[in-house]
Amino acid sequence: MSNNIPAELKYTKDHEWVLLEGDIVSVGITDFAQSSLGDIVFVELPEIGTELSAEDTFGVVESIKSVSDLYSPVSGEVVEANTDLEAGPEACNENPYGSWMIKLKVSSSDEYNALMSSEEYQEHCSNL
Amino acid sequence: MGLLTTSLHQVHLDLGAKMAPFAGYDMPLQYSSVKDESNAVRTNCGVFDVSHMGEFFVTGKDAIKFVDYLITNDFLSADLHKAVYSPLCREDGTTIDDLIAYKLGQERVLICVNASNIEKDWNWISSQTNSFDIELVNKSSEYSLLAVQGPKVVEIFKSIELLSDEDNMEYYSAKELNKLGEQVILARTGYTGEDGFEVFCSHDMAKNLWSKLLDKGALPCGLAARDVLRLEVCYPLYGHELNDQLTPLDAALKWTVKTQKDNFIGKAALIESKPKKRLVKLSLEKGIPREGYNILNSKDEIIGVVTSGTMSVATGKGIALGLVDSDKFPKDKAFKINIRKNNIEAIYHVKAFVTGGHK
DSSP states (O other), rough: OOOOOOSSSEOOOOSSSEETTEEEEEEEEEOOOOOOOOEEEEEEEEOOOEEOOTTEEEEEEEEESEEEEEESSSSEEEEEEOOOHHHHHHHHHHHHHGGOOOOEEESOOOHHHHBHHHHHHHHHTTTT | OOBOOTTEEEEEEHTOOOEEEEETEEEEEEEOOHHHHHHHHHHHEEEEEEEEEEEEEESSTTTTHHHHHHBOOOTSSOTTTTTTEEEOOTTOOOOOEEEEEEEEEEEEEEEEEGGGOOOOOHHHHTOTTTTTOOOOEETTOOOHHHESSSHHHHHHHTTTTTTGGOOOOOOTEEEEEETTTTEEEEEEEOOOSSEEEEEEEEEHHHHHHHHHHHOOOOOOOOHHHHHHHHHHTTTOBBBBTTTTTOTTTTTTOGGGGOSSOOOOOHHHHHHHHHOEEEEEEEESSSSSOOOOOEETTTOOEEEEEEEEEEEEETTEEEEEEEEGGGGOTTTTTTTEETTTEEEEEEESSSSOOOOOOOO
């Protein structure tokens, strides 16, 4: 199974990657996740303005044979949703780290700092 | 208890297949991608390891008569070397399984049953043999089974000398032939809607054939692609459209219930029975219906449930089979499917989503 884990990102146990830039985090699914799911054919994302708490479900990603919830890694307000993925969900397979799904405006970086580092995520995946 | 494995298990692992438990076996779900595998079967050739399926042999003077009594479809009048798809019912008309019976000889029949029902079917079938002069044997563990499906299958089979023009294998025929130094059962059947064969053979031969087929360009395909393909052509699957509580009439399989036959198990009940359910074929412009999602009418009232759903690789749309309560079937044929928070309008289909290419 492919498992490309960029060092500059943070990760969740649910296989989302997280990038913090200023007070905005971008969230997508990892290479491990896309590889486990197989052909991704549908992505459902939240409305802009949705308020999320950490671990809230914010959307759904579907492969041909399965449905998986997407979980917010941190608390914040959805300020952008990548609607390109609704038209071209296969980008999640082709370029998982280039295919952010939502951007959240966060008020504190505490939850972000508590997420897994690339080394911790590597360890997490190797135990699955 | 650990999972069972087929003769090709190590081959699947070596190919990097994504494996999953299925009917007590560790089976390949997919190798490359479900899309590529489905496309291969529709346009070229794909090979599936379906060795987990069950094989029962009925031999003896009454073999054909016995199988005809056992199943709802007409086996007696089928030509020699023909295969017959049929439900297997109880006296009350409920369905134990669906199966394919192969008329290999006047006194020799192969019954191929679903992997998950082998024990249930065996117990039932072996309890029905009393007044028949037959011998019934369960050879499920002795046979491997490859399903080789797609428009290029004949060309590939001829190139590896598994088929010759003289074999005269018509659609839905089955023969025992000596091929590549062994006795194999070749059946022009499958469950993808495409032209294809199922090859019942020894475990060693399965490994040999698998590598020959791949060398000739057949793509290894997993159970996920198989499910997409059968759903695109609207073939029912036991445990989904059919189950222990439903009759074949509930699952739109009236065509397989030949009440004009002299006698068969469940005949009286099925003559009296009114379908409780209606099978519907629905597609969506946006979204993917999944098993268990509710089917609604135009007033958003729940009238049924999706029994199988997926994204169709061939059409690029969400497709579903579902069972709707007969008395709630809407005259306007307006349906919706509830997906999470939304009730999404569905398109009602009379025909299958995809027209298969079988001969």
